[in-house]
Amino acid sequence: MSVSGATSPRKKAASCLALSPPKSYSTMPKQRHHRSPSKRKRLFHIEGDVASEGSGLESLETVEDICVTQWKVDDLASQLTLISGALFRDLLPLDLASLNWYNPKMRISPDSQRVNAITSRFNYDGQWTISEILKQETPRQRAYVLSHFLRLAERLFQLNNFHSSYAVFSALLSSPISRLEQTESHLTKRDREIRDQLSAVFCSDNNWKSFREYQEKAGYPRLPHIGFYKTDLIHAYHACTNVNERHRRLKAIETRVFELYSRSNYGFLEDIPVIQTYLKSFRYMEELQKFVDDSNTKISKLLEPDPTESSSKATPHEQPKITVSSKARPSKTNLIDDSNIEELLADDAFLLTSGQSLNRKNIGNLSLPSNMAVLQRHYDWQGILERKNVVKNGRFSFVPRWKPVWAAVWSSNFFVFKPKSPFRTSERSHFDGTPCAVYTLTEWKMEAVGDDRLELRLSSPDHAFIMKLKAHTVTEFREWIKYLKAAVGGSSNLIKFDM
Amino acid sequence: MAASAVASPRVHDFKVVLLGEGCVGKTSLVLRYVENKFNEKHESTLQASFLTKKLTIGNRRVNLSIWDTAGQERFHALGPIYYRDSNGAILTYDITDDDSFQKVKNWVKELKKMLGTDIMLTIIGNKTDLEKQRNVSVETAEQYAESVGATHFQTSAKLNRGVEEVFLDLSRRMIEQADKQDAEKRALSPSSRSTAAGNVVLLEETPAAPIKSGCC
Numbered sequence: 001m002s003v004s005g006a007t008s009p010r011k012k013a014a015s016c017l018a019l020s021p022p023k024s025y026s027t028m029p030k031q032r033h034h035r036s037p038s039k040r041k042r043l044f045h046i047e048g049d050v051a052s053e054g055s056g057l058e059s060l061e062t063v064e065d066i067c068v069t070q071w072k073v074d075d076l077a078s079q080l081t082l083i084s085g086a087l088f089r090d091l092l093p094l095d096l097a098s099l100n101w102y103n104p105k106m107r108i109s110p111d112s113q114r115v116n117a118i119t120s121r122f123n124y125d126g127q128w129t130i131s132e133i134l135k136q137e138t139p140r141q142r143a144y145v146l147s148h149f150l151r152l153a154e155r156l157f158q159l160n161n162f163h164s165s166y167a168v169f170s171a172l173l174s175s176p177i178s179r180l181e182q183t184e185s186h187l188t189k190r191d192r193e194i195r196d197q198l199s200a201v202f203c204s205d206n207n208w209k210s211f212r213e214y215q216e217k218a219g220y221p222r223l224p225h226i227g228f229y230k231t232d233l234i235h236a237y238h239a240c241t242n243v244n245e246r247h248r249r250l251k252a253i254e255t256r257v258f259e260l261y262s263r264s265n266y267g268f269l270e271d272i273p274v275i276q277t278y279l280k281s282f283r284y285m286e287e288l289q290k291f292v293d294d295s296n297t298k299i300s301k302l303l304e305p306d307p308t309e310s311s312s313k314a315t316p317h318e319q320p321k322i323t324v325s326s327k328a329r330p331s332k333t334n335l336i337d338d339s340n341i342e343e344l345l346a347d348d349a350f351l352l353t354s355g356q357s358l359n360r361k362n363i364g365n366l367s368l369p370s371n372m373a374v375l376q377r378h379y380d381w382q383g384i385l386e387r388k389n390v391v392k393n394g395r396f397s398f399v400p401r402w403k404p405v406w407a408a409v410w411s412s413n414f415f416v417f418k419p420k421s422p423f424r425t426s427e428r429s430h431f432d433g434t435p436c437a438v439y440t441l442t443e444w445k446m447e448a449v450g451d452d453r454l455e456l457r458l459s460s461p462d463h464a465f466i467m468k469l470k471a472h473t474v475t476e477f478r479e480w481i482k483y484l485k486a487a488v489g490g491s492s493n494l495i496k497f498d499m
Numbered sequence: 500m501a502a503s504a505v506a507s508p509r510v511h512d513f514k515v516v517l518l519g520e521g522c523v524g525k526t527s528l529v530l531r532y533v534e535n536k537f538n539e540k541h542e543s544t545l546q547a548s549f550l551t552k553k554l555t556i557g558n559r560r561v562n563l564s565i566w567d568t569a570g571q572e573r574f575h576a577l578g579p580i581y582y583r584d585s586n587g588a589i590l591t592y593d594i595t596d597d598d599s600f601q602k603v604k605n606w607v608k609e610l611k612k613m614l615g616t617d618i619m620l621t622i623i624g625n626k627t628d629l630e631k632q633r634n635v636s637v638e639t640a641e642q643y644a645e646s647v648g649a650t651h652f653q654t655s656a657k658l659n660r661g662v663e664e665v666f667l668d669l670s671r672r673m674i675e676q677a678d679k680q681d682a683e684k685r686a687l688s689p690s691s692r693s694t695a696a697g698n699v700v701l702l703e704e705t706p707a708a709p710i711k712s713g714c715c
Binding site: 102103104116119120122123126127170171173174175204227228231232233234235237238239286289290420432433 | 597
């Protein structure tokens with residue numbers, strides 16, 4: 001099976017070198033555009049029928065079923081560029097220099113939102129990259145998708161879209177991806193060349209000298225990576241005690257950044273709505289990033305366990321790459337039930353047929369059903385609840401107490417946010433921004449504890465977690481029941497509940 | 500261990516990365532430290548975010564390159580790119596802001612996971628000039644720092660309190676760590692990779708001493 005190479009839509013990317021001198025695209029002919037995803041079918045892809053969705057892609061399930069390799073690198077690159085281009089176009093002079101984006105109290109001011117939209121898109125693209133790779137079950141499949149992303153980063157680079165190119169590329173350097181040595185061993189020589197060329201430019205040495213220089217010389221149209229300029233701004237601010245001097249310097253840096261993108265016109269790229277919809281359809285909440293990271297790491301380790309626990313340091317692309325025959329690897333046990341997962345991993349065919357056989361749903365209780373599920377902008381339902389942990393991590397609480405928490409549900413995830421102070425717990429701002437726990441309620445059991453007490457009890461299948469929840473009003477209680485019922489997986493799990 | 504301490508005219512090049520939530524005072528701190536150099540040197544280029552400092556500790560010369568991440572905290576994926584190959588990390592929190600202390604804990608966890616014990620950690624509670632609004636108690640922070648093998652300092656970048664000591668202590672520990680790694684390297688086969696100290700110049704290592712054990 002020629003998985004990584006021959007069949008891919010890459011001939012163009014392969015023929016022109018990533019790091020050839022930057023071109024001006026103003027005279028470029030119109031791009032061909034593909035309204036339908038590439039027809040190339042692969043045995044092991046769950047092909048989401050996108051065309052029939054129309055404007056669809058609303059549901060998370062659909063998004064999960066679509067594989068990024070359905071679309072050509074060129075098309076993904078052009079659409080990512082158009083999406084990010086719009087964010088840069090919205091940026092106004094002084095948005096950066098005002099430094100409001102750096103002030104936590106100014107998060108909601110329009111200028112900081114415009115700046116932060118760019119960072120969010122950067123994070124989003126990176127998370128999307130990681131998720132798409134980790135979604136694949138076998139090293140070969142992952143290498144295939146990884147290769148697609150490498151070529152995407154290269155193509156974005158050729159489009160002078162350094163913002164998106166770097167977002168994708170830095171995601172490939174992240175620990176959940178860079179530690180995947182088996183995947184790495186399936187990359188082609190060409191893939192490695194692209195990676196080396198990109199890392200040579202995106203090099204942090206001498207305060208990003210090569211990256212800055214390349215970016216600044218690249219010509220138009222261009223979308224710059226603005227990270228280091230942001231640091232420059234902060235430094236300029238703190239370094240100058242004289243107000244006028246400070247203002248002059250901030251302005252100078254801003255002008256310089258503004259120059260980089262202000263005359264950019266990517267008009268020669270055609271809109272492909274279906275891909276843009278896809279590229280905007282993931283759900284992403286920055287406050288949950290910590291959980292996504294943990295989940296990514298766990299999935300990554302489950303997919304390719306560390307050969308020895310001690311060598312788990314991240315030295316991306318430095319160690320000699322060993323192609324380990326899957327059967328020769330030391331035996332590893334499942335993190336959850338101590339079963340031997342070696343057998344599962346040893347047999348690619350098994351993984352192909354079994355789909356979610358790695359049991360991602362249950363990688364510890366503080367994990368998420370799938371790393372992509374966290375990419376959501378809104379919870380299904382949220383509010384204040386009283387919570388009492390009866391059993392936590394398999395242990396009975398000594399003296400369980402009711403404590404107020406902010407709780408939220410979406411899909412089958414239940415989030416708990418602790419109050420910042422025990423004395424004020426009446427509104428959202430009184431609780432932490434990031435959840436202290438995330439529970440995946442699939443297969444959990446929900447029971448109403450008493451008729452009038454507005455209480456319910458949630459227990460995990462293995463009874464390692466049992467908690468009681470109490471709502472304040474009947475209306476709220478009904479809503480909680482509705483959403484938690486959906487979360488645990490429908491009415492069949494709802495025992496002894498009459499309302 | 501005594502080996503390299505006596506004879507070598509070695510210069511240590513250390514990379515130190517500054518991490519922590521936005522607005523906790525990372526930049527003020529490092530600017531305090533390298534203050535005098537800053538203004539004239541970077542005036543023309545406007546590229547300020549990379550700072551160096553030379554210092555001598557005992558008979559050792561140390562070049563610190565200090566990487567500030569201020570302003571880029573929200574670029575989530577960039578953390579690893581900054582801390583890669585670092586010999587030391589300064590994790591700063593604001594004593595008036597408990598969230599920023601939680602963020603430090605997250606960083607410690609991540610650094611330990613990714614770099615093991617090769618990286619020297621210093622935790623700093625900044626803004627001691629705002630003592631009245633303190634939300635993170637000294638004991639909590641110190642206990643935590645001890646539990647993860649980090650040193651803990653309290654500073655006020657604004658009043659220039661405690662800043663010098665932070666870098667001095669960290670440099671000392673990085674030298675010790677480099678010595679330890681050298682010793683290990685000599686003890687082990689020469690093929691073992693230099694770990695975190697990617698840019699340490701080893702003047703004495705040139706003759707390939709294959710199975711020369713212990714300190715010479």
